[in-house]
Amino acid sequence: xxxxxxxxxxxAGDTASDTRATQRQGLLDEIKxxxxxxxxxxxALSLFLVVSTLAWRNFxxxxxxxxxxxxxxxxxTSQIISMVLILYTFSAIILSxxxxxxxxxxxxxxxxxxxxxxxxxxxxxxxxxxxxxxxVFGAGFTILLMExxxxxxxxxxxxxxxxxxxxYLERTGRLPLDDSPSDI
Amino acid sequence: xxDKIAGRALVPVGIVVTGFLIVCFLLLYSAIKTVVVQDxxxxxxxxxxxxxxxxxxxxxxxxxxxxxxxxQNISQQKGVEHVRIFSKTGIVAFSSNAGExxxxxxxxxxxxxxxxxxxxxxxxxxxxxKARTFKNSVGEDxxxxxxxxxxxxECSEAACHVHPSTQKVLGTLDIGxxxxxxxxxxxxxxxxxxxxxxxxxxxxxAGVIALLKMIVLQPMRKLQEYTERSELNSSLEHPSNLPxxxxxxxxxxxxxxxxxxxxxxxxxxxxxxx
Numbered sequence: 271x272x273x274x275x276x277x278x279x280x281x282a283g284d285t286a287s288d289t290r291a292t293q294r295q296g297l298l299d300e301i302k303x304x305x306x307x308x309x310x311x312x313x314a315l316s317l318f319l320v321v322s323t324l325a326w327r328n329f330x331x332x333x334x335x336x337x338x339x340x341x342x343x344x345x346x347t348s349q350i351i352s353m354v355l356i357l358y359t360f361s362a363i364i365l366s367x368x369x370x371x372x373x374x375x376x377x378x379x380x381x382x383x384x385x386x387x388x389x390x391x392x393x394x395x396x397x398x399x400x401x402x403x404x405x406v407f408g409a410g411f412t413i414l415l416m417e418x419x420x421x422x423x424x425x426x427x428x429x430x431x432x433x434x435x436x437x438y439l440e441r442t443g444r445l446p447l448d449d450s451p452s453d454i
Numbered sequence: 455x456x457d458k459i460a461g462r463a464l465v466p467v468g469i470v471v472t473g474f475l476i477v478c479f480l481l482l483y484s485a486i487k488t489v490v491v492q493d494x495x496x497x498x499x500x501x502x503x504x505x506x507x508x509x510x511x512x513x514x515x516x517x518x519x520x521x522x523x524x525x526q527n528i529s530q531q532k533g534v535e536h537v538r539i540f541s542k543t544g545i546v547a548f549s550s551n552a553g554e555x556x557x558x559x560x561x562x563x564x565x566x567x568x569x570x571x572x573x574x575x576x577x578x579x580x581x582x583x584k585a586r587t588f589k590n591s592v593g594e595d596x597x598x599x600x601x602x603x604x605x606x607x608e609c610s611e612a613a614c615h616v617h618p619s620t621q622k623v624l625g626t627l628d629i630g631x632x633x634x635x636x637x638x639x640x641x642x643x644x645x646x647x648x649x650x651x652x653x654x655x656x657x658x659x660a661g662v663i664a665l666l667k668m669i670v671l672q673p674m675r676k677l678q679e680y681t682e683r684s685e686l687n688s689s690l691e692h693p694s695n696l697p698x699x700x701x702x703x704x705x706x707x708x709x710x711x712x713x714x715x716x717x718x719x720x721x722x723x724x725x726x727x728x
Contacts, residue, residue, distance in 0.1 A: 348484070349485060355477070359473075359474060367466065402484050405477050405480035405484065412469060412473020412476075413473075415469050416466065416470060419465060419469065420466075
């Protein structure tokens, strides 16, 4: 009888130890994931710089604008593209600030590289790339820098929170009651 | 830098305001430049029209001397770089530079290729298509207008030198204008816009920093100083004139501090009795 009780307590101890190890590993994985995610903005910024370099060289791998215009039809004028660029920059910055305020995890950086490449492409077709290159570059750099900062601060806060949870787990053997692992 | 409130608050504001201002500046300047260049091309086209009207009578009379005099006089006007009139075959008939007269022009040269790219030359062009820009031998920017001289009934029916009525274009006028005035205007506009943008940026950042310091940082410092001093002096009153949120924190801290003091005194009294 006594031996059975001992066996039961050993099994319960093993289960608690397993749960603790699983929670510890989960937290470590989440910290690793956040560290990886925090670089996302910088990767997007690097990709944008590559696209900007191609645009600076007037897209050497694309057919001439005349050939594209002949098959697709005339593009919008540079003025219309510029107005849309201002609207887009304004909206993107406001969205980024709102996400920063609400602490929302959002993977939007690479979409912006796509949108900005489209602006480069339209200016290329409208023969206005030389005049408006720096405007697109400035818009892209601002938006992606803002997104990088948002993602970096979000991940930094998450890493601090997870590290505190990990320290609490090491100290007490359980996670803090008010912090669920899915918070961040 | 990012540990403090000022750093965390000012970095996004700085990025957003500076970036958006630069983008707006560049796009606005590009739009203004387009308008100024279009205006300049419009003026150059008008001038080309005036030259054609001025030489029309002399051409009808086939008066080479009068034509040369008109071309020379116009080219002496400030800002006019060159004036040339080509025949249908591309030979310079009149020019402000006497050395060019009777020379053949290559139809593949810049300014000619636009119409002569195909076997059948184009005979009508829009205002912007007539214009081209290049640097002259001394490195100055020149805006040139190449405009066709069309055949008119007076030309084809004239007794002196008959052109067939089927010939649509009789020759070409090429007039080059110095771009110095336009570029100076653009440079002045660019400078003023840059100054305005920098002033706006400085004012915005100064406003944000001043408000942040007044509304957040100074009350936070008061609260910080209060908590630090109350560790040494527990009877210290909490600071007044704090914003609502910070005032609540200060009052809570004051309340906890007093409770702690009471508990400590009780514990001390109990210890004495024992």
